[in-house]
Amino acid sequence: MQEKLGNKFYTREVTTVAKELLGKTFVKFVDGETVSAKIVEVEAYDGSVDEAAHSFGGLTTRNEVMFNEGGLLYVYFIYGTHYCCNIVTGKENDGAAVLIRAVEPLTGLDYLSENRYGKTRLTEKELLSLTNGPGKICKAFNITKKHNGIDLSGDEIFILDAKKVDKSRIAQTVRVGIKKSAELPWRFYLKDNLFVSKR
DNA sequence: TACTAGATCGGCT
DNA sequence: GCCGATCTAGTAG
Numbered sequence: 001m002q003e004k005l006g007n008k009f010y011t012r013e014v015t016t017v018a019k020e021l022l023g024k025t026f027v028k029f030v031d032g033e034t035v036s037a038k039i040v041e042v043e044a045y046d047g048s049v050d051e052a053a054h055s056f057g058g059l060t061t062r063n064e065v066m067f068n069e070g071g072l073l074y075v076y077f078i079y080g081t082h083y084c085c086n087i088v089t090g091k092e093n094d095g096a097a098v099l100i101r102a103v104e105p106l107t108g109l110d111y112l113s114e115n116r117y118g119k120t121r122l123t124e125k126e127l128l129s130l131t132n133g134p135g136k137i138c139k140a141f142n143i144t145k146k147h148n149g150i151d152l153s154g155d156e157i158f159i160l161d162a163k164k165v166d167k168s169r170i171a172q173t174v175r176v177g178i179k180k181s182a183e184l185p186w187r188f189y190l191k192d193n194l195f196v197s198k199r
Numbered sequence: 200t201a202c203t204a205g206a207t208c209g210g211c212t
Numbered sequence: 213g214c215c216g217a218t219c220t221a222g223t224a225g
Contacts, residue, residue: 043217052217054210062210080207082218099217135218178217 002160006153009161010070010089014096017070017089018044019188023165026103028141028157035108035141037131038162039100041189041196043175045086047095051180055095065149066095073157075138075148082135085143087152087159101176101187102132104195105140112140132197165190 005024010017027036047055047066054063054076065074066088074086074097086097105112105127110120116130116139131137138144143157152158175187176198189196 045217054217057211060210076217077208077210078216079218080209080216081205084217086217101217133218139219175217 002162004153005159005161007069007071010087010152011091012070012089014046014089014094014098015044015186017087018042018098018186019170020164021087021098021100021159022170022188022190024162025106025160026100026157027160028108028143029155030108030111030142033108033111035111036106036160037103037112037137037141038106039102039159040104040193041100041102041132041187043099043101043188044186045097045099046186050184050186052175052178052182052184053095053097055097059095063095066097067093068149070094070096071152073143073147073150073152075143075145077145078135083138083144084134085138085141099134100137101134102189102195102197103137104193105131115142116140128194132195 021039021042024039025036045053047053055066069092070089072088074088085100088097090096113120113122131140169191171191173187174185
């Protein structure tokens with residue numbers, strides 16, 4: 001039942017993909033170890049109508065990955081400090097992507113802890129804030145600019161299918177941390193999950 | 200608890 | 213030069 005998500009999944013409309021990514025398993029292979037986490041919070045960015053999307057102003061060297069066909073990883077650097085991790089969606093030239101805002105660690109906890117805190121024994125508080133924010137996820141998974149444009153059908157980073165989440169367990173709100181198009185209700189997260197960034 | 204500032208890269212005007 | 217799809221530590225209340 002745990003199959004790698006393929007092209008058919010990613011090339012659909014961005015808000016559809018965003019909703020369905022909830023509950024799926026994000027996986028990174030490092031040194032033969034499987035590091036994985038359940039996706040619990042995402043935001044959709046659609047370059048055609050959404051001023052907050054990096055792709056809104058058209059193609060540039062920075063956002064070119066977003067204009068590819070769905071199924072790639074788009075990583076960008078922000079505030080001089082943090083990386084954020086996106087899944088490119090839609091057809092070629094759509095400029096649409098889903099920002100991963102929060103995940104729940106499943107395996108490879110030591111790897112994640114070591115990257116984030118430089119230690120492997122965490123307090124409960126540290127565990128809960130290990131991956132509950134876009135910058136934190138990238139730090140914990142050690143995702144950097146090097147991973148920008150990686151193909152999710154490859155073997156290093158990919159997403160596994162999972163049982164579909166019941167609609168009643170998904171919450172939909174406005175997005176976080178942006179100034180333009182702030183009113184678009186394109187943030188989705190799993191209700192009652194402890195690892196979402198805010199509620 | 201609530202707000203503010205600092206960190207500090209790189210794309211864009 | 214400016215400022216951002218962020219996070220953390222620090223101070224004030």
